[in-house]
Amino acid sequence: MSRIGRLPIPVPGGVSVTIGGDSITVKGPKGQLTQTIVDGVSIAQEGAELHVSRASDHRQHRASHGLMRALVNNMVLGVSKGFERKLEIIGIGYKAEQKGKAIDFYLGHSHSILHTPPEGVVLSVEKGKTLMVSVAGIDKAVVGQQAAIIRGYRPPDSYKGKGVRYQGEYVRLKAGKSAKAG
Numbered sequence: 001m002s003r004i005g006r007l008p009i010p011v012p013g014g015v016s017v018t019i020g021g022d023s024i025t026v027k028g029p030k031g032q033l034t035q036t037i038v039d040g041v042s043i044a045q046e047g048a049e050l051h052v053s054r055a056s057d058h059r060q061h062r063a064s065h066g067l068m069r070a071l072v073n074n075m076v077l078g079v080s081k082g083f084e085r086k087l088e089i090i091g092i093g094y095k096a097e098q099k100g101k102a103i104d105f106y107l108g109h110s111h112s113i114l115h116t117p118p119e120g121v122v123l124s125v126e127k128g129k130t131l132m133v134s135v136a137g138i139d140k141a142v143v144g145q146q147a148a149i150i151r152g153y154r155p156p157d158s159y160k161g162k163g164v165r166y167q168g169e170y171v172r173l174k175a176g177k178s179a180k181a182g
Contacts, residue, residue, distance in 0.1 A: 005065035009050040009073045012080050017050060019043055024072060028079025031120065031138045035071055038064040043072065050076075078138035085147035088169075089131040091162035094154070096133055098125045103133065107154035107164065115153075121146050132167070 011017055015028040024043055025034045037043060040061035044051050052069040054061040077083070089096055089107075097104045102116040103123050117123050117135075121142055126132040133150060137143045147166065156163040156171040165171060 003066075005052055005054070005069045007069065009052070009069065009076055011045075011048050011050060011076060015076060015080050017045055017076075019045065024075075026072070026075040026079050028076075028138075030079050030082050033075045033079060033139060035075060038068055041065060041068045043068070074140045078140055082136060082138050083140045083143045084134060084136040085143055086167035087133045087135070087147060087150055088165050088167055089133065089163075090156075090165065091154075091160075094131070094162065094164075096125050096131060098123075105150070105153055108162075109154075113153050115150060117146055118142065133164075 015026060018025040018027075019037075023034055023036050025032065040055045040058065041064050042053050042055070044053070050072060052065065052072065054065040074083075089105075091108065093106070094108060095106045097106075099114070101123065102114055103125060105113040105115060107113065115123070120139060121135060121137040123146075124134045124136075126134060135143050135147045135150065137146075151164045151166065154163040156165045156169070158171070158174050159176060161171050161173055
């Protein structure tokens with residue numbers, strides 16, 4: 001049995017779960033998310049907990065068991081607390097400016113990059129010692145994807161460390177050219 005799949009999912013107060021046919025809908029104070037249930041996996045609500053079970057020990061059912069549990073757990077956490085990824089912008093002349101819901105990035109290219117988030121994702125710029133960009137929303141996959149897209153505009157340089165990186169990401173710097181001896 002999947003160690004992840006057999007764990008119950010606690011449903012906090014203020015969150016309602018609707019299981020109908022081949023989909024599950026989770027509503028909470030931050031919004032609503034819907035997910036299609038994979039074949040061979042069933043979800044049952046018992047009190048304030050959700051239990052995910054599989055139909056058989058077939059390879060595909062075993063693979064989907066833990067996945068469905070993780071997806072439903074992320075839905076419950078998203079509509080109750082939400083998810084956030086923070087990115088640091090490091091480099092002289094690199095900056096980001098809030099323009100309504102979008103952010104305009106100046107990252108050393110010949111042009112600025114205007115990033116407009118999809119529905120349900122909120123971008124914000126926090127100025128401080130290092131410039132921080134916050135990506136927040138209720139869908140963990142969409143928040144992570146938007147953070148990866150922003151990081152892709154200027155990934156960290158392996159020689160100077162300049163660029164956009166996740167908060168707390170360690171970038172191993174390479175040694176530059178060594179001078180000719182002698």
